[in-house]
Amino acid sequence: MYKGYLIDLDGTIYRGQEPIPAGKRFVDELKRRNLPFLFVTNNTTRSPETVSERLENEFDIKVAPATIYTASLATIDFMKADNAGNKVFVIGEAGLIDLILAAGFTWEEENPDYVVVGLDNHVTYEKFVLATLAIQKGATFIGTNPDKNIPTERGLLPGAGSLISLVETATQTKPIYIGKPEAIIMDKALEKIGLAKKDVIMVGDNYETDICSGLNNGIDTLLVLSGFTQKAEVATLPEAPTFVLDSLDEWDFEVQKR
Incomplete structure:
Protein backbone atom coordinates (compact mmCIF):
# COMPACT_ATOMS: atom_id res chain seq x y z
CA MET A 1 0.00 0.00 0.00
CA SER A 72 6.74 29.99 -2.79
CA LEU A 73 8.86 27.80 -0.51
CA ALA A 74 10.11 25.80 -3.49
CA THR A 75 11.06 29.05 -5.27
CA ILE A 76 13.10 30.15 -2.26
CA ASP A 77 14.79 26.76 -2.05
CA PHE A 78 15.68 27.00 -5.74
CA MET A 79 17.15 30.52 -5.53
CA LYS A 80 19.21 29.61 -2.48
CA ALA A 81 20.64 26.57 -4.25
CA ASP A 82 21.20 28.56 -7.45
CA ASN A 83 23.14 31.16 -5.44
CA ALA A 84 23.29 33.76 -8.25
CA GLY A 85 22.60 36.77 -6.03
CA ASN A 86 20.10 38.00 -3.49
CA LYS A 87 18.40 40.90 -5.29
CA VAL A 88 14.88 40.14 -6.46
CA PHE A 89 11.84 41.74 -8.07
CA VAL A 90 8.55 39.90 -7.61
CA ILE A 91 5.14 40.03 -9.24
CA GLY A 92 3.03 38.29 -6.63
CA GLU A 93 1.21 38.62 -3.35
CA ALA A 94 2.19 38.55 0.31
CA GLY A 95 2.41 34.75 0.44
CA LEU A 96 5.25 34.97 -2.06
CA ILE A 97 6.91 38.35 -1.44
CA ASP A 98 6.99 38.23 2.37
CA LEU A 99 8.49 34.72 2.42
CA ILE A 100 11.17 35.63 -0.13
CA LEU A 101 12.21 38.75 1.80
CA ALA A 102 12.12 36.87 5.12
CA ALA A 103 14.49 34.31 3.57
CA GLY A 104 17.17 37.00 3.17
CA PHE A 105 16.57 38.34 -0.34
CA THR A 106 16.41 42.10 -0.95
CA TRP A 107 13.97 44.05 -3.09
CA GLU A 108 15.37 45.58 -6.29
CA GLU A 109 13.35 46.91 -9.22
CA GLU A 110 16.05 48.20 -11.61
CA ASN A 111 18.77 45.53 -11.63
CA PRO A 112 17.63 42.42 -9.76
CA ASP A 113 19.34 39.06 -9.97
CA TYR A 114 15.97 37.32 -10.18
CA VAL A 115 12.54 38.26 -11.47
CA VAL A 116 9.90 36.01 -9.92
CA VAL A 117 6.39 36.01 -11.40
CA GLY A 118 3.46 34.40 -9.60
CA LEU A 119 -0.24 35.06 -9.21
CA ASP A 120 -1.02 38.69 -8.37
CA ASN A 121 -4.66 39.73 -8.02
CA HIS A 122 -3.56 43.39 -8.09
CA VAL A 123 -1.08 43.21 -10.96
CA THR A 124 -0.52 46.41 -12.95
CA TYR A 125 1.00 47.23 -16.31
CA GLU A 126 3.89 48.95 -14.53
CA LYS A 127 4.79 45.73 -12.72
CA PHE A 128 4.97 43.98 -16.08
CA VAL A 129 7.15 46.82 -17.39
CA LEU A 130 9.63 46.48 -14.51
CA ALA A 131 9.77 42.70 -14.88
CA THR A 132 10.27 42.94 -18.65
CA LEU A 133 13.07 45.50 -18.45
CA ALA A 134 14.88 43.60 -15.69
CA ILE A 135 14.81 40.33 -17.63
CA GLN A 136 16.06 42.15 -20.74
CA LYS A 137 19.02 43.34 -18.63
CA GLY A 138 19.86 39.76 -17.69
CA ALA A 139 17.86 38.88 -14.57
CA THR A 140 16.97 35.20 -14.19
CA PHE A 141 13.28 34.76 -15.02
CA ILE A 142 11.43 32.45 -12.62
CA GLY A 143 7.79 31.41 -12.95
CA THR A 144 6.38 30.04 -9.73
CA ASN A 145 3.97 27.68 -11.50
CA PRO A 146 2.43 27.11 -14.93
CA ASP A 147 -1.25 26.94 -13.89
CA LYS A 148 -3.21 28.66 -16.65
CA ASN A 149 -6.37 28.75 -14.55
CA ILE A 150 -7.58 28.52 -10.97
CA PRO A 151 -10.76 26.50 -10.24
CA THR A 152 -13.15 28.61 -8.14
CA GLU A 153 -16.85 28.73 -7.40
CA ARG A 154 -17.05 31.39 -10.15
CA GLY A 155 -15.38 29.14 -12.70
CA LEU A 156 -11.85 28.87 -14.08
CA LEU A 157 -10.06 32.16 -13.43
CA PRO A 158 -6.66 33.25 -14.87
CA GLY A 159 -3.77 31.65 -12.99
CA ALA A 160 -0.09 32.46 -12.54
CA GLY A 161 0.75 30.80 -15.84
CA SER A 162 -1.32 33.40 -17.67
CA LEU A 163 0.69 36.25 -16.12
CA ILE A 164 3.98 34.45 -16.73
CA SER A 165 3.05 33.95 -20.40
CA LEU A 166 2.62 37.70 -20.81
CA VAL A 167 6.14 38.35 -19.50
CA GLU A 168 7.52 35.52 -21.62
CA THR A 169 5.95 37.07 -24.72
CA ALA A 170 7.26 40.53 -23.85
CA THR A 171 10.81 39.33 -23.21
CA GLN A 172 11.03 36.38 -25.63
CA THR A 173 12.58 34.56 -22.67
CA LYS A 174 11.41 31.23 -21.29
CA PRO A 175 11.04 31.11 -17.50
CA ILE A 176 12.40 28.53 -15.11
CA TYR A 177 9.24 26.96 -13.70
CA ILE A 178 9.33 25.84 -10.07
CA GLY A 179 5.91 24.44 -9.19
Whole structure:
Protein backbone atom coordinates (compact mmCIF):
# COMPACT_ATOMS: atom_id res chain seq x y z
CA MET A 1 0.00 0.00 0.00
CA TYR A 2 1.04 3.62 -0.33
CA LYS A 3 2.98 4.88 2.69
CA GLY A 4 2.36 8.58 2.07
CA TYR A 5 0.29 11.06 0.09
CA LEU A 6 1.16 14.25 -1.76
CA ILE A 7 -2.05 16.22 -2.13
CA ASP A 8 -3.15 19.27 -4.11
CA LEU A 9 -5.46 21.85 -2.51
CA ASP A 10 -7.31 24.02 -5.06
CA GLY A 11 -9.89 21.85 -6.82
CA THR A 12 -9.08 18.82 -4.70
CA ILE A 13 -9.78 19.79 -1.07
CA TYR A 14 -11.76 22.94 -1.84
CA ARG A 15 -12.88 24.93 -4.86
CA GLY A 16 -12.27 28.63 -4.27
CA GLN A 17 -14.34 29.36 -1.17
CA GLU A 18 -16.50 26.29 -1.65
CA PRO A 19 -15.60 23.19 0.37
CA ILE A 20 -15.33 19.80 -1.26
CA PRO A 21 -16.71 17.57 1.52
CA ALA A 22 -14.99 14.45 0.19
CA GLY A 23 -11.69 16.29 0.54
CA LYS A 24 -12.17 16.78 4.28
CA ARG A 25 -13.20 13.16 4.72
CA PHE A 26 -10.11 12.07 2.79
CA VAL A 27 -7.79 14.08 5.07
CA ASP A 28 -9.61 12.88 8.19
CA GLU A 29 -9.09 9.28 7.10
CA LEU A 30 -5.39 9.87 6.46
CA LYS A 31 -5.06 11.26 9.99
CA ARG A 32 -7.05 8.36 11.45
CA ARG A 33 -4.74 5.88 9.74
CA ASN A 34 -1.61 7.85 10.75
CA LEU A 35 -0.56 8.03 7.11
CA PRO A 36 1.95 10.82 6.34
CA PHE A 37 0.71 13.48 3.92
CA LEU A 38 1.96 16.75 2.51
CA PHE A 39 -0.11 19.35 0.71
CA VAL A 40 1.88 20.36 -2.36
CA THR A 41 0.32 23.47 -3.81
CA ASN A 42 1.17 25.86 -6.61
CA ASN A 43 -0.73 28.57 -4.74
CA THR A 44 1.71 31.37 -3.86
CA THR A 45 -0.74 33.93 -2.49
CA ARG A 46 -0.70 32.58 1.08
CA SER A 47 1.95 31.42 3.54
CA PRO A 48 1.76 27.87 5.00
CA GLU A 49 0.55 29.41 8.28
CA THR A 50 -2.23 31.28 6.49
CA VAL A 51 -3.21 28.20 4.50
CA SER A 52 -3.34 26.17 7.72
CA GLU A 53 -5.57 28.79 9.37
CA ARG A 54 -7.83 28.93 6.33
CA LEU A 55 -8.22 25.16 6.19
CA GLU A 56 -9.29 25.13 9.83
CA ASN A 57 -11.49 28.22 9.85
CA GLU A 58 -13.23 27.79 6.50
CA PHE A 59 -13.17 24.04 5.89
CA ASP A 60 -12.80 22.49 9.38
CA ILE A 61 -9.57 20.73 8.36
CA LYS A 62 -6.96 20.93 11.12
CA VAL A 63 -3.40 20.48 9.86
CA ALA A 64 -0.05 21.99 10.88
CA PRO A 65 1.73 24.52 8.64
CA ALA A 66 4.55 21.99 8.30
CA THR A 67 2.21 19.79 6.23
CA ILE A 68 1.95 22.51 3.56
CA TYR A 69 4.64 22.99 0.92
CA THR A 70 3.95 25.85 -1.47
CA ALA A 71 5.53 26.93 -4.73
CA SER A 72 6.74 29.99 -2.79
CA LEU A 73 8.86 27.80 -0.51
CA ALA A 74 10.11 25.80 -3.49
CA THR A 75 11.06 29.05 -5.27
CA ILE A 76 13.10 30.15 -2.26
CA ASP A 77 14.79 26.76 -2.05
CA PHE A 78 15.68 27.00 -5.74
CA MET A 79 17.15 30.52 -5.53
CA LYS A 80 19.21 29.61 -2.48
CA ALA A 81 20.64 26.57 -4.25
CA ASP A 82 21.20 28.56 -7.45
CA ASN A 83 23.14 31.16 -5.44
CA ALA A 84 23.29 33.76 -8.25
CA GLY A 85 22.60 36.77 -6.03
CA ASN A 86 20.10 38.00 -3.49
CA LYS A 87 18.40 40.90 -5.29
CA VAL A 88 14.88 40.14 -6.46
CA PHE A 89 11.84 41.74 -8.07
CA VAL A 90 8.55 39.90 -7.61
CA ILE A 91 5.14 40.03 -9.24
CA GLY A 92 3.03 38.29 -6.63
CA GLU A 93 1.21 38.62 -3.35
CA ALA A 94 2.19 38.55 0.31
CA GLY A 95 2.41 34.75 0.44
CA LEU A 96 5.25 34.97 -2.06
CA ILE A 97 6.91 38.35 -1.44
CA ASP A 98 6.99 38.23 2.37
CA LEU A 99 8.49 34.72 2.42
CA ILE A 100 11.17 35.63 -0.13
CA LEU A 101 12.21 38.75 1.80
CA ALA A 102 12.12 36.87 5.12
CA ALA A 103 14.49 34.31 3.57
CA GLY A 104 17.17 37.00 3.17
CA PHE A 105 16.57 38.34 -0.34
CA THR A 106 16.41 42.10 -0.95
CA TRP A 107 13.97 44.05 -3.09
CA GLU A 108 15.37 45.58 -6.29
CA GLU A 109 13.35 46.91 -9.22
CA GLU A 110 16.05 48.20 -11.61
CA ASN A 111 18.77 45.53 -11.63
CA PRO A 112 17.63 42.42 -9.76
CA ASP A 113 19.34 39.06 -9.97
CA TYR A 114 15.97 37.32 -10.18
CA VAL A 115 12.54 38.26 -11.47
CA VAL A 116 9.90 36.01 -9.92
CA VAL A 117 6.39 36.01 -11.40
CA GLY A 118 3.46 34.40 -9.60
CA LEU A 119 -0.24 35.06 -9.21
CA ASP A 120 -1.02 38.69 -8.37
CA ASN A 121 -4.66 39.73 -8.02
CA HIS A 122 -3.56 43.39 -8.09
CA VAL A 123 -1.08 43.21 -10.96
CA THR A 124 -0.52 46.41 -12.95
CA TYR A 125 1.00 47.23 -16.31
CA GLU A 126 3.89 48.95 -14.53
CA LYS A 127 4.79 45.73 -12.72
CA PHE A 128 4.97 43.98 -16.08
CA VAL A 129 7.15 46.82 -17.39
CA LEU A 130 9.63 46.48 -14.51
CA ALA A 131 9.77 42.70 -14.88
CA THR A 132 10.27 42.94 -18.65
CA LEU A 133 13.07 45.50 -18.45
CA ALA A 134 14.88 43.60 -15.69
CA ILE A 135 14.81 40.33 -17.63
CA GLN A 136 16.06 42.15 -20.74
CA LYS A 137 19.02 43.34 -18.63
CA GLY A 138 19.86 39.76 -17.69
CA ALA A 139 17.86 38.88 -14.57
CA THR A 140 16.97 35.20 -14.19
CA PHE A 141 13.28 34.76 -15.02
CA ILE A 142 11.43 32.45 -12.62
CA GLY A 143 7.79 31.41 -12.95
CA THR A 144 6.38 30.04 -9.73
CA ASN A 145 3.97 27.68 -11.50
CA PRO A 146 2.43 27.11 -14.93
CA ASP A 147 -1.25 26.94 -13.89
CA LYS A 148 -3.21 28.66 -16.65
CA ASN A 149 -6.37 28.75 -14.55
CA ILE A 150 -7.58 28.52 -10.97
CA PRO A 151 -10.76 26.50 -10.24
CA THR A 152 -13.15 28.61 -8.14
CA GLU A 153 -16.85 28.73 -7.40
CA ARG A 154 -17.05 31.39 -10.15
CA GLY A 155 -15.38 29.14 -12.70
CA LEU A 156 -11.85 28.87 -14.08
CA LEU A 157 -10.06 32.16 -13.43
CA PRO A 158 -6.66 33.25 -14.87
CA GLY A 159 -3.77 31.65 -12.99
CA ALA A 160 -0.09 32.46 -12.54
CA GLY A 161 0.75 30.80 -15.84
CA SER A 162 -1.32 33.40 -17.67
CA LEU A 163 0.69 36.25 -16.12
CA ILE A 164 3.98 34.45 -16.73
CA SER A 165 3.05 33.95 -20.40
CA LEU A 166 2.62 37.70 -20.81
CA VAL A 167 6.14 38.35 -19.50
CA GLU A 168 7.52 35.52 -21.62
CA THR A 169 5.95 37.07 -24.72
CA ALA A 170 7.26 40.53 -23.85
CA THR A 171 10.81 39.33 -23.21
CA GLN A 172 11.03 36.38 -25.63
CA THR A 173 12.58 34.56 -22.67
CA LYS A 174 11.41 31.23 -21.29
CA PRO A 175 11.04 31.11 -17.50
CA ILE A 176 12.40 28.53 -15.11
CA TYR A 177 9.24 26.96 -13.70
CA ILE A 178 9.33 25.84 -10.07
CA GLY A 179 5.91 24.44 -9.19
CA LYS A 180 4.08 21.35 -10.33
CA PRO A 181 4.68 19.54 -12.66
CA GLU A 182 8.39 20.38 -12.35
CA ALA A 183 10.89 18.13 -10.59
CA ILE A 184 12.10 21.03 -8.42
CA ILE A 185 9.02 21.14 -6.18
CA MET A 186 8.44 17.37 -6.26
CA ASP A 187 11.97 16.46 -5.19
CA LYS A 188 11.76 18.91 -2.28
CA ALA A 189 8.33 17.57 -1.31
CA LEU A 190 9.70 14.04 -1.15
CA GLU A 191 12.54 15.27 1.09
CA LYS A 192 10.01 16.85 3.43
CA ILE A 193 7.71 13.85 3.67
CA GLY A 194 10.74 11.56 4.02
CA LEU A 195 9.60 8.86 1.60
CA ALA A 196 10.77 7.44 -1.71
CA LYS A 197 8.92 8.00 -4.98
CA LYS A 198 7.76 4.39 -5.08
CA ASP A 199 5.99 4.73 -1.74
CA VAL A 200 3.85 7.83 -2.37
CA ILE A 201 0.99 8.85 -4.61
CA MET A 202 0.20 12.33 -5.97
CA VAL A 203 -3.46 13.31 -5.60
CA GLY A 204 -4.95 16.19 -7.57
CA ASP A 205 -7.59 17.55 -9.93
CA ASN A 206 -5.40 19.10 -12.64
CA TYR A 207 -3.88 16.75 -15.21
CA GLU A 208 -1.48 19.38 -16.55
CA THR A 209 0.09 20.11 -13.16
CA ASP A 210 -0.82 17.60 -10.42
CA ILE A 211 -0.92 14.45 -12.52
CA CYS A 212 1.96 15.36 -14.83
CA SER A 213 4.05 16.10 -11.74
CA GLY A 214 3.71 12.41 -10.95
CA LEU A 215 3.97 11.10 -14.50
CA ASN A 216 7.06 13.19 -15.23
CA ASN A 217 8.81 12.25 -12.00
CA GLY A 218 8.10 8.55 -11.52
CA ILE A 219 5.32 8.91 -8.92
CA ASP A 220 1.92 7.17 -9.04
CA THR A 221 -1.07 9.46 -9.49
CA LEU A 222 -4.71 9.78 -8.51
CA LEU A 223 -6.79 12.15 -10.64
CA VAL A 224 -9.98 13.28 -8.94
CA LEU A 225 -12.59 14.89 -11.20
CA SER A 226 -13.62 17.64 -8.78
CA GLY A 227 -11.83 20.62 -10.30
CA PHE A 228 -9.86 21.48 -13.42
CA THR A 229 -9.72 18.32 -15.55
CA GLN A 230 -13.17 17.20 -16.68
CA LYS A 231 -14.48 13.66 -17.08
CA ALA A 232 -14.91 14.05 -20.84
CA GLU A 233 -11.17 14.71 -21.19
CA VAL A 234 -9.99 11.51 -19.49
CA ALA A 235 -10.26 9.26 -22.56
CA THR A 236 -8.04 11.58 -24.60
CA LEU A 237 -5.30 12.25 -22.04
CA PRO A 238 -1.85 11.59 -23.54
CA GLU A 239 -0.85 9.31 -20.63
CA ALA A 240 -3.30 7.76 -18.21
CA PRO A 241 -3.09 8.52 -14.46
CA THR A 242 -2.62 5.50 -12.23
CA PHE A 243 -6.14 6.01 -10.86
CA VAL A 244 -9.11 8.21 -11.85
CA LEU A 245 -12.03 8.83 -9.48
CA ASP A 246 -15.12 11.03 -9.55
CA SER A 247 -14.73 11.68 -5.81
CA LEU A 248 -12.12 11.07 -3.13
CA ASP A 249 -14.86 9.22 -1.22
CA GLU A 250 -14.28 6.38 -3.70
CA TRP A 251 -10.62 5.91 -2.76
CA ASP A 252 -9.63 2.57 -1.24
CA PHE A 253 -6.77 3.13 1.22
CA GLU A 254 -6.02 -0.58 1.08
CA VAL A 255 -5.36 -0.50 -2.67
CA GLN A 256 -2.09 -2.07 -3.74
CA LYS A 257 0.50 0.00 -5.59
CA ARG A 258 0.56 -0.55 -9.36
